[in-house]
Amino acid sequence: PREIGMLGKLETLYIYDNQLSGEIPIEIGNCSSLQMMDFFGNHFTGRIPITIGRLKELNFLHLRQNDLSGGIPATLGNCHQLTVLDLADNRLSGGIPATFGHLRALEQLMLYNNSLEGNLPSELANVANLTRVNLSNNRLNGSVVALSSSRRFLSFDVTNNEFDHEIPPQLGNSASLERLRLGSNQFRGRIPWTLGEIRQLSLLDLSGNSLTGSIPDALSLCGKLTHIDLNNNFLSGPIPLWLGSLPQLGELKLSSNLFAGPLPRQLFNCSNLLVLSLDANSLNGSLPLEIGKLASINVLSLDSNQFSGPIPPAIGELSKLYELRLSHNSFSGEIPRELGQLQNLQTSLDLSYNNLTGQIPPSIGTLSKLEVLDLSHNQLVGEVPPQVGELSSLGKLNLSYNNLQGKLDRKFSHWPAEAFAGNLHLCGSPLDQCHDFESSNQQLAMSESSVVVISAVSTIAAIVLLIIGAALFFKHKRESLRRGSEVNCAYSSSSSQAQRKPLFQNGDFKWEDIMEATHNLSDEFIIGSGGSGTVYKAEFPTGETVAVKRIPRKDDLLLDKSFGREIKTLGRIRHRHLMKLLGYCCNKRAGSNLLIYDYLENGSVWDWLHRQPVNSKRREALDWEARLRIAVGLAQGVEYLHHDCVPKIIHRDIKSSNVLLDSDMEAHLGDFGLAKALTDNYDSVNTESNSWFAGSYGYIAPEYAYSLKATEKSDVYSMGIVLMELVSGRMPTDGSFGMDMDMVRWVESHIESAREELIDPALIPTSPNEECAAFQVLEIALQCTKTAPAERPSSRQASDLLLRVFNDGMFDSEKLSPDPYA
The missing domain is CATH 3.80.10.10 (Ribonuclease Inhibitor)
Structure with missing residues (x-):
């Protein structure tokens, strides 16, 4: 309301993340004591009031994600105390005012996702304390030299504009710069060697420009690089050998250039590499x-x-x-x-x-x-x-x-x-x-002598095979006795030793039992596969059916014991929405570990959404109520791992194919904790390590590209993608999103204007209550997939929000309990 201007002593005004609309009243300029103003995430329209320039004490102005239009008022240059200016995600037009050169205290300048145009004013060279700049997705042009005078940059992003000239060498003066994004512009000339001075650089995106020459060797000094994108330039020369010495490199994109020569073998030392794109070059060998x-x-x-x-x-x-x-x-x-x-x-x-x-x-x-x-x-x-x-x-x-x-x-x-x-x-x-006559003529062409020869050869072959089979049988019996000491099996137990029990009620099982049930882990028994191993279905004469995951075994005593301890710990975890680990077997001679899980007959959520499920009779069961139950179950399982396990467990690879469904279509999250156990087994006996580069394409949180660290919030991001999958029925990498659009942006772009496209056609028609619930789940998913990890809810908060959606009286069935053990 306009009466806001009567609050002359107001210092902080936070009204972010509401549904406020209309224009920002010009009377806001009368709040002469105002220091912090945050209107983020509302529906304000019209122009930014020029009266904000009267607020001499203002140090924080955040108007992002509204519907503001018109030019940026030059009067903002009078707010000399400003340290944070965020006008991103609006419909602002015109140029950047030259008066911004007076904002010498400014540290963060966020103007991305607008319609700004023109050259950068030379006065910006006076703003020398900037740490974070993002002008991406505008129509700005000319040189970025004026914006490059700071030596304190942490991130610098001008992606998708029309900037040209050469890349300013002085960007290399910011030794703490972590992310440099200059993609989709018209920069020309060579990549400055001074970028090699940025020892903290983790992300370098120079794609979609007109850069020439070779990749400077000075970049080899940037040992923390995780993401290099030089696609679509005119770069030439060989692929540098030193790329193989970047231990954290996760993405290397050099497509559509003029690179030549063979692939350096050193490149394959990058064991954390997720994406390697070298297409459309002149590479050979x-x-x-x-x-x-x-x-x-x-x-x-x-x-x-x-x-x-x-x-x-x-x-x-x-x-x-x-x-x-x-x-x-x-x-x-x-x-x-x-x-x-x-x-x-x-x-x-x-x-x-x-x-x-x-x-x-x-x-x-x-x-x-x-x-x-x-x-x-x-x-x-x-x-x-x-x-x-x-x-x-x-x-x-x-x-x-x-x-x-x-x-x-x-x-x-x-x-x-x-x-x-x-x-x-x-x-x-x-x-x-x-x-058909051609094949019949060929059969008649066989002579009687050929039949005799083939019969004789077949008889001899049968006798030889019989002798070999007998020899192998006796050899197998001798080896099986010797192998007994090299096979170690363990079974899960509860917290009470008195309640310890084997996998089967009929008694223990052996490595040989599993080999027999799966024909020595034959491909015909494969029911799934992931980054950690291949899963087989094993049916035993007792009538029991289990899922067996085969993973490689590290031949090191200490590491193998560490892996065993981790698995035994995981075996004690019991939750209705987590897959039950029943036991494991290690075989030193076979070089494998086998993990034994409950077999869940209805396959994975991925199966049901994207292909005919294992149990085709139940195809109609995955209605909206079933999907919402799955969403709640998944969230409760993740919540338990994050908040109720001591120590907490980061999953690292949440995706729809890791969410399994039992006979009642209840969700069970699989592979929890396994990434950590495998990492410890292969890399270190330090069980506190959390820097393993894990995840699956389409589900990986954006901060993974430069941090290489898995956290609870990266799990929450992956869970948000699965929620979007459940509502839309689309894969996270669906080609219909377009080249520069991922699932999150697709949902964001449709949630306000074309909402009907977000719901899986297989769910149509939906009742009004179901449609409302679906959009509520998508809103929760969007919160889970916020770009900044700090802005995402915890898994416990997400679980509570989903449970509230389910229990809001939409279904005739009994409401879910917040207690996962109920």
Whole structure:
């Protein structure tokens, strides 16, 4: 109200995160004692009052996320005490006033996401105490030299403007600068070597400019770099060897440049690398076997280069790989069957436009999450494996222009004929019908002498196999006795030793029992796979069914004992929304640890949202009430890990495929604490370490890119993504979001204007109460996915908010209890 101007002694005015609207009254300028003013997150419209310039004591002005328009008043330059000025996320236009040069005390200048234009005034050179600047997503142009005089920068972001000239070398004077973002502008010239003076630099984004020359070797001194994005420039020369010496490097993007030469082997020492994008360059040579060392890699994009030689089988060791693009190269040899081990491969497997030969390995048919498979324009032969036709998540298939032959399985009949074009000896729907007489003539051509020879060879082979089988049987019996001392099994227990009990009521089980039940961990028993290991279904003669997770074993006594202690601790954790760890087995000779869990018959939330679930009878059960129950259950499980476990447990890899559903469709969060146990087993016996680079593509909190630290708030962010997934039915990396849009921004952009697009079409029609609840869940999800970790709720707060949504009387069924043990 205008009467606010009567409060002449008011010093602090905080009305952020409300639903206030209308214009900010000009009478605000009469509050002559005002020092701090925070109107963030409302719906204020109109212009910023010029009378704010009267507030000589004002040191904090925060008007972000409103609907303010017009120019920035020049009178703000009279507020000489200002240290924080945040006008971001509005519709402001015009230029930056030259009077801002008077704000010598200013430390933070936030003007991003507006429509500002023009050159930066030269007077800004007087503002020499700036620590954080963000002018991104405007239409500003000219040079940024005037803004570069401070030596105290911590972050500097002018992304997505029209700035040109060279990058100012004086940016290297800020030794504490952590994040430098100059992407999507028109900067030209070379990358200044002075940037190597910034020892604290963790994020460097110079993408989408017109930079030339090579990457300066001085950047090798920036040992804390986690994110390097130089995409879409005119940079040249070889890939620097020193990139492999950056221990925390998580993203390396050098696409669409003029880089040449082979990949340096040192690059594969970057075991924390999540994204490696080198496509559209002139790189050559072969892929070294060391590629298997990129244990954390999610995205590997090497397409449109000049690579040659075989695709190394070691690529199958990249268990977290989400996207693999090797197209438009000169790779030769066969497609390695080890690609079938990449169970997290989802966005794309693109090997098109190479010189690959041999047959399509049937193991590709086990990539159950795969959405795009492109093997076109190679020299592949043989039949198309029917397993490929069973990939229910596949949205694009291209096997055209090879030398494939034979009859297509009827599972391929729904694909367009273009997917198989250019294979002259391929037939069957959707192609031309096959002619059976050709195969029958070939059978008649076999002579009687051939039959005799084949019969004789078969008989001899059978006798030899019988002798070998007998020898192996007796050898196995001898080894099993010797192996007994090398196998260690343990079972979970409650806090009371008296209540300790084995996995099965009928007695203990052995390593050999699991091997027998899974045919030595055969691929046909795989039910899931993640970064920590592969999961198998084991059914025993007793009728018990369990899930068995196989993870590699570190051959070190101290580390193995540490891992054992961690697992036993996790085995004592009991919560209705956490997967129950029943026990584990270690086998030194096999080099494996096996974790035994309850088998949950309804698969994962990912299965239900994005492909036909394990139990297809229950397809209709995932209505809105079921999804909301899952959301509450997930939040309660995370809350327990963060707030009720001593010490607390950071999950590190919350995603929909880690949320499993039992026969009652109750949610159970899996893999909790396992990342920490694995890290300790492989890296250190220090169980307090929290710096393991974990997570899955699309679910990773933005601060991970530069901090490499998992926290409760990064777990909350991942949980928020799953909430969005539950409401929208879309994957976090859905292609419909667009190139520069992620799921969070997509929800933000639709929540006010096109809300109906946010709800999964499978839920339509929804009742008014259900629709209201869905949007409430999305609002909670948006809070969980705030860019700044401090602005996110705790998992306990998120759990309470979701429980309130459920218990607001929307369902006829019994309300949920806040007590997870009820």
